[in-house]
Amino acid sequence: MNWGDVWGAMFGGVGDYGEILALVSNSVWAGAVLGLVGGLIGVFVMQRDMAFAVHGISELSFAGAAAALLLGADAVTGSIVGSLVAAALIGWLGARARERNSIIGVLMPFGLGLGILFLSLYPGRSANRFSLLTGQIVTVQNGQLGWLILIGGVVLVGLVLLWRPLRFDSLDPQAAAARGVPVRWVSLAFMLLLGLVVAVAVHIIGALLVMALVVTPAAAAMRVTAGPLAVPLLAALFGVAAAVGGILLAVMGELPVSPYITTISFAIYLACRAVGARRDRVTRSL
Amino acid sequence: METEQTGAPLVIERAALRRGSRTLWSGLDLTVRPGELIAVLGPSGSGKTTLLRAILGLDRLSDGRITALGEPVHRAGNRRIGYIPQQRPLPPDTSMRARDLVQLGVDGHRFGIPIPRRDDRARVDELLVTAGAATFADRPVGLLSGGEQQRLRVAQALADRPRLLLCDEPLTSLDLANQEAVVRMIDRHRRESQAAVLLVTHDINPVLGKVDRILYLAGGRFTLGAPRDVLRSDVLTDLYGAAVFVMRAGNRLVVVGAPDAEASHHHHEGEHE
Numbered sequence: 200m201n202w203g204d205v206w207g208a209m210f211g212g213v214g215d216y217g218e219i220l221a222l223v224s225n226s227v228w229a230g231a232v233l234g235l236v237g238g239l240i241g242v243f244v245m246q247r248d249m250a251f252a253v254h255g256i257s258e259l260s261f262a263g264a265a266a267a268l269l270l271g272a273d274a275v276t277g278s279i280v281g282s283l284v285a286a287a288l289i290g291w292l293g294a295r296a297r298e299r300n301s302i303i304g305v306l307m308p309f310g311l312g313l314g315i316l317f318l319s320l321y322p323g324r325s326a327n328r329f330s331l332l333t334g335q336i337v338t339v340q341n342g343q344l345g346w347l348i349l350i351g352g353v354v355l356v357g358l359v360l361l362w363r364p365l366r367f368d369s370l371d372p373q374a375a376a377a378r379g380v381p382v383r384w385v386s387l388a389f390m391l392l393l394g395l396v397v398a399v400a401v402h403i404i405g406a407l408l409v410m411a412l413v414v415t416p417a418a419a420a421m422r423v424t425a426g427p428l429a430v431p432l433l434a435a436l437f438g439v440a441a442a443v444g445g446i447l448l449a450v451m452g453e454l455p456v457s458p459y460i461t462t463i464s465f466a467i468y469l470a471c472r473a474v475g476a477r478r479d480r481v482t483r484s485l
Numbered sequence: 486m487e488t489e490q491t492g493a494p495l496v497i498e499r500a501a502l503r504r505g506s507r508t509l510w511s512g513l514d515l516t517v518r519p520g521e522l523i524a525v526l527g528p529s530g531s532g533k534t535t536l537l538r539a540i541l542g543l544d545r546l547s548d549g550r551i552t553a554l555g556e557p558v559h560r561a562g563n564r565r566i567g568y569i570p571q572q573r574p575l576p577p578d579t580s581m582r583a584r585d586l587v588q589l590g591v592d593g594h595r596f597g598i599p600i601p602r603r604d605d606r607a608r609v610d611e612l613l614v615t616a617g618a619a620t621f622a623d624r625p626v627g628l629l630s631g632g633e634q635q636r637l638r639v640a641q642a643l644a645d646r647p648r649l650l651l652c653d654e655p656l657t658s659l660d661l662a663n664q665e666a667v668v669r670m671i672d673r674h675r676r677e678s679q680a681a682v683l684l685v686t687h688d689i690n691p692v693l694g695k696v697d698r699i700l701y702l703a704g705g706r707f708t709l710g711a712p713r714d715v716l717r718s719d720v721l722t723d724l725y726g727a728a729v730f731v732m733r734a735g736n737r738l739v740v741v742g743a744p745d746a747e748a749s750h751h752h753h754e755g756e757h758e
Contacts, residue, residue: 242580360596367593370581373570374641377541378594379562421578425625430580 209452225344230442232351238438241417246369255303259285259310261406265317279398286394334405334457411461419468422475494649494681500549502532510707519679527702533685537651567647577627590644616640632663652684
């Protein structure tokens with residue numbers, strides 16, 4: 200390995216950074232929107248213990264996108280269809296955590312296998328194939344970026360409108376149901392919103408790494424605070440920082456975006472753990 | 486509204502619950518008066534939780550009719566009824582403060598943009614005081630003791646000043662001080678709002694001084710009556726079909742020999758499902 204090559208791959212584009220940035224500005228916006236809604240929905244993913252479900256949905260989303268490529272259809276549409284089917288299946292069949300995990304465990308390899316099959320049959324460029332698994336936002340076309348941003352906006356509005364019943368149901372589904380919250384519909388709506396977020400994330404950081412933007416930021420935020428406003432705001436901030444920061448760093452060179460995003464996200468999590476551990480010690484000694 | 490204010494908060498007629506071919510109880514008629522506290526006793530799996538959930542419209546009985554607060558039960562959930570579900574400890578990293586847990590009782594059912602209202606906040610503060618939780622109102626709930634969490638859940642259930650309150654094992658695994666605090670909260674609400682209370686418990690002693698009547702479900706049947714008429718060796722022996730002794734120790738009662746599946750009690754969270 201030549202360190203000069205590594206340096207070139209990471210920072211080779213610094214000289215033309217301004218021009219590159221102008222070219223990828225829509226990607227940055229898509230990343231920002233995804234970071235925001237990923238962080239927000241992550242709070243509920245954590246509370247409902249659904250990290251594994253996120254992974255399961257993303258593999259079927261990948262299969263959907265791969266099928267769309269093979270059929271010559273739009274990959275974003277394909278990933279949304281895959282996501283929503285997975286989310287609906289998990290929401291419908293797996294009301295209880297235990298059943299849910301077994302259903303996801305069954306669906307996930309099947310989805311991944313299907314996706315790999317479709318990609319091997321796909322005659323197009325091999326770079327495109329790989330990007331659905333590990334992400335490459337800068338290769339997504341502008342028209343599709345517009346869609347990703349729009350979907351992010353829809354999820355944001357949906358989450359805000361569902362906010363209180365969703366919080367109630369996530370904490371204590373029995374008490375929520377007793378208070379007349381339509382818990383089945385709320386859960387299903389949540390799954391569909393989660394499916395949409397995952398479909399967007401597949402195109403930005405890839406099916407295998409979706410959790411870095413949908414789970415990690417919220418997990419980090421929950422380490423340092425418990426406030427009802429502080430947790431979602433902080434999680435959204437972390438998500439945006441990881442997504443936007445990752446894209447901005449990645450376009451300096453020719454390496455993919457995903458490792459930057461996952462590294463920033465993980466670094467934020469480590470920092471929050473350190474701060475949280477310190478806070479716990481202080482609280483206990485009081 | 487007039488009839489509802491003066492009428493019985495809860496009327497159960499000819500209720501029956503069967504699981505497969507097994508009858509848990511049948512022919513249950515129960516009219517609960519305003520301000521009355523009825524303790525529901527019985528072994529695990531005797532349908533106590535299902536009875537409460539049927540009143541809320543969340544579960545169905547095999548037979549019979551329930552009228553709660555003047556209306557027949559017709560849909561899932563009823564905001565006018567207070568409900569304290571069986572306790573589950575909250576995970577330590579729950580992103581919610583004591584105040585937020587109580588707040589769910591005030592606005593947790595509302596859809597739409599979550600903008601806090603001033604009178605909601607005042608009501609939450611009031612409830613926190615009732616729960617003796619003012620000193621830890623802003624602490625994360627996951628870090629509170631089981632007793633503190635339970636007092637908050639009682640406060641949540643009382644948010645709308647319900648005239649019918651259903652409590653499912655509200656005292657389980659609480660220390661004595663917290664048991665007393667929870668009983669005090671429930672009893673005070675009952676007296677101030679003339680609310681009817683149905684309280685499922687496996688230990689009658691913490692509420693014995695407050696109970697008006699006991700509904701005892703066991704052996705495929707039930708017994709309903711004043712504590713002194715139900716908590717008797719001959720009555721319970723007849724109900725269980727096994728030798729059961731009720732002994733008096735000071736002003737407390739001890740039931741000995743009841744074939745209660747208490748050992749499996751903590752493993753049947755899904756009893757109602």
